Amino acid sequence: MTTPQSEPRHGLRLFLIWIVLSLIAVLLIWFVWKPHLPPGDMSDAARHQQFDIAVLAVSAAPVVIFVLLYFIYSIVVWRARPGDDSDGEPIYGNTKVQLTWIIGTTVIVLWLFVFGTVELVVPAGAGAGEGPSPIWKLAGTQSATWTPNSGTMLQVQVIGQQWTWTYRYPQFGGMESSELLLPVNTPVTFHVTSLDVIHSFWAYQLGVKADANPEVDNVAYATPKSLGSVTVRCNELCGIWHGAMFNYGHVVSQTAFQAWASGVQSAERGDGLLADLPPYALTYDPTVIPQLGKNLPKIDGITGGAGYYYPPSDPVTP
Amino acid sequence: MSVAARAVVLAAAFVVVAGIAVFVALYYIGGTSALPTVHYAASGGQANVVLQEDPQNDSASKPDWVTYYVQDPATGKWVHTTLFSVPAHTKVNVTILGYDGCTPLRNNFFSQVQGTIGNTVTLSQFDQHGREYVTEHTTPVINGWSDCNVGHTFAIPGLGLYVPVASPNAQLSANNLCSSSPCVTSGNPYAKETFSFMTPDHAGVFRWQCLVPCGGGFLDGNSGPMQTLGYMMGEMDVVSS
Numbered sequence: 239m240t241t242p243q244s245e246p247r248h249g250l251r252l253f254l255i256w257i258v259l260s261l262i263a264v265l266l267i268w269f270v271w272k273p274h275l276p277p278g279d280m281s282d283a284a285r286h287q288q289f290d291i292a293v294l295a296v297s298a299a300p301v302v303i304f305v306l307l308y309f310i311y312s313i314v315v316w317r318a319r320p321g322d323d324s325d326g327e328p329i330y331g332n333t334k335v336q337l338t339w340i341i342g343t344t345v346i347v348l349w350l351f352v353f354g355t356v357e358l359v360v361p362a363g364a365g366a367g368e369g370p371s372p373i374w375k376l377a378g379t380q381s382a383t384w385t386p387n388s389g390t391m392l393q394v395q396v397i398g399q400q401w402t403w404t405y406r407y408p409q410f411g412g413m414e415s416s417e418l419l420l421p422v423n424t425p426v427t428f429h430v431t432s433l434d435v436i437h438s439f440w441a442y443q444l445g446v447k448a449d450a451n452p453e454v455d456n457v458a459y460a461t462p463k464s465l466g467s468v469t470v471r472c473n474e475l476c477g478i479w480h481g482a483m484f485n486y487g488h489v490v491s492q493t494a495f496q497a498w499a500s501g502v503q504s505a506e507r508g509d510g511l512l513a514d515l516p517p518y519a520l521t522y523d524p525t526v527i528p529q530l531g532k533n534l535p536k537i538d539g540i541t542g543g544a545g546y547y548y549p550p551s552d553p554v555t556p
Numbered sequence: 557m558s559v560a561a562r563a564v565v566l567a568a569a570f571v572v573v574a575g576i577a578v579f580v581a582l583y584y585i586g587g588t589s590a591l592p593t594v595h596y597a598a599s600g601g602q603a604n605v606v607l608q609e610d611p612q613n614d615s616a617s618k619p620d621w622v623t624y625y626v627q628d629p630a631t632g633k634w635v636h637t638t639l640f641s642v643p644a645h646t647k648v649n650v651t652i653l654g655y656d657g658c659t660p661l662r663n664n665f666f667s668q669v670q671g672t673i674g675n676t677v678t679l680s681q682f683d684q685h686g687r688e689y690v691t692e693h694t695t696p697v698i699n700g701w702s703d704c705n706v707g708h709t710f711a712i713p714g715l716g717l718y719v720p721v722a723s724p725n726a727q728l729s730a731n732n733l734c735s736s737s738p739c740v741t742s743g744n745p746y747a748k749e750t751f752s753f754m755t756p757d758h759a760g761v762f763r764w765q766c767l768v769p770c771g772g773g774f775l776d777g778n779s780g781p782m783q784t785l786g787y788m789m790g791e792m793d794v795v796s797s
Contacts, residue, residue: 397663399767400778402713404665414665416716433662434769434778478783482763485713509696511668524769524776527660527701 248315256307260300267295277445280468280489281460283365284445290357290364297346367430367439367448367456370520376459378425384409384499386492392421395429397522398437398450401483403470412518413503418470418487420444420462421495430456433522438474441487447473455520462489591786593639594626598646598797604629605640608653608746609708609721610737613787621781622656622708622770622788625738634738638764638790643797645757647673650710654721654747655739657729658704659768659777661720666709666767667700671717672751679722681747684732689725690747698722700768704729707747709767712792715753718767722747759796765789 272292279285358364362376378391395406397414406414418441420426430439430448437450439458443466448458472483490498506512516528557565596603606627613623613636625634642648661667669677679698681690698720700706707723723729724745734744766788769777781787 399663400769400782401763401765402711402767404663414663416665416670416713416718434776477778479763479765479789482714506668509668510699511665511697514664514667514697514699514701516664524662527662 248311252307252311255311256300256304259303259307263299263303264296267292267299271295276442278443280443280464280466281365281445281462283361283460284443285463286357286361286364287445290354293353294350297349301346362459365445365447365458365460367458370455370457372457372459376425376427376461378427382409384496386421386496391425391427393427393429394418394420395431395518395520396439396448396450398430398432398434398439398472398476398483400434400477401472401479403439403472403483403485406515406518407499407503408518410499410503411507411512412515413499413506413512414515415502416485418468418485419495419498420468420487420489421492422462422465422489424492424495425459425461428458428460429520430458431521434524435476436474437472437476437483440471440473442469442471444468449474452524453521465489465491591637591639592635593641593793594628594635594637595641596629596643596648598643602647602649603642604649604651605642606651606653607710608634608739609656609788610739611656611733612735612737614737618781618784618787620772621784622772623737623781623786624788624790636738636786638786638788639793640790641793641795642755644755644759644794645797646755647752648755649752650719650750652710652719652721652749653739653741654707654723654749655734655744656707656723656770657733658700658707658723658726659770661700661706661709661767662769663767664699664701666711666718667697667706667720669696669698669719669751671712671715672719672753677719677749677751679747679749681722681724681745682741683724683728683745684743686742706768708770708788710764711767712762712764714762715756717753717764719749719751722749755794758794760794762792762794763789764792 272288275288275291277284277287279288359374362374363372368374376391379389381388381390384390384392393408395408397404397406402416403418404414404416405418406412428439428446428448430450431454432450432452434452438447439450440447441460444460444462446458446460448456450456466489468487468489470485470487472480476483503512519528596605608625610623610625612620615636623636624638626637626640627633628635669675676694676696677698678692678694679690680688680692682688698705700720704726705722706720708721710719710721711717724733724747728745732745734746739746766782769782770788771777771780771782774780783789785791
């Protein structure tokens, strides 16, 4: 192939345009887009997720720009001029191009593999449910009680039920609330379970998402880093009102949390509810109600109470 | 086939497919909207909503499903629906007549009354002879596990309202429950429960539901009346006052 003397150095030109565009894109992604990327930076897990998305975008941008640039450049520069009915130049194998392509894609894939693995391990599962025996545990002091500024990890059990969430705090006597409150700068262990069907606990701004299965204790970690509201949604189609299964949580100061939790515990003890709650357990079997013992009849899939609402004579089958 | 004929055939096929899609959508959506809505107006900043929950219902298709009824304030008649409307920024006084028997709550946390004014309900229970065997009292908890106490719940999660609905006691639940709906107080055991809450300042539709898995015949009680408008779940339409 001969190149006319007037032909510009397309490779160099493409490279220079690509490097400039890539640099602009990377700077825009990192400094303009990243602060607004989901799920925000309200917890360590969320910050890692935001960082991950930004790094992936930065990794992908030069590739996308190269493909689009080459596409557009080809159309503009190498298009057939009016009246030019000649054949194009024959194309032969090019070892340099092939090697560059193979090495480039290998490096990118290996980089994503290593980066993804590190970002899963370092933030203790990245806010995802790790099952009942987590491999990557969040650092924190374990204690049967929780007090402000103690560095103690807060235990929160998340209980899904068609179609609402409740939260139990075993370090406060097993008190339960329909409102999620968390102290700031405190490592939190979420124990996610369900009383009936499969739900999924998605505390959006905290970057926590864990399936809620009956009879399973699904553990996820996060450390809230700033005050504010958290949207909690169900992320698993769980029935007709799945879409309405959400509520809001709040990250508050450690002293405010202590006051709130102690207050709820005291109120529930005072009106007798605390004694009437089931013993704190990490999982729930939908067919067993612990405080009602083992003598409960189970008819048509329903566990009856002392009044036997569904007696054998009424095996309703709609 | 000419281009014009092809275009006509294509247009006709499109109309047929679109028509089928519209029919299917209207069939299902129409099933929901066919439920009547009972409208409650405010007087002196208050509206009085009256509900009852029964062991069965008077429908032809699902007569053995547990169900709620809503009382029409204009006629006093019970309407087999779970759709009602109330004005915004209004104190709603709710009366629920619980005719259905007891079923344990899956989570006894919902024995606690939440979101009502004072976080309490006023409760009394009557046998089939009209005798008030549990006299009227106000309580923050109706323990669904200590005995045969709770039949269902009335919950509006969007408002943080969770109210356990009392039932007739164990013996009455087992032997003397109302068997013809809508139930009447005469000749049937029932629990009467009253409470109040404030509607929000803005209009909107708020779902309400039962938190007892009361779908008899369905796996673990989830489904059936639990997931069907007109039975154990409904919508409260808050309208601008």
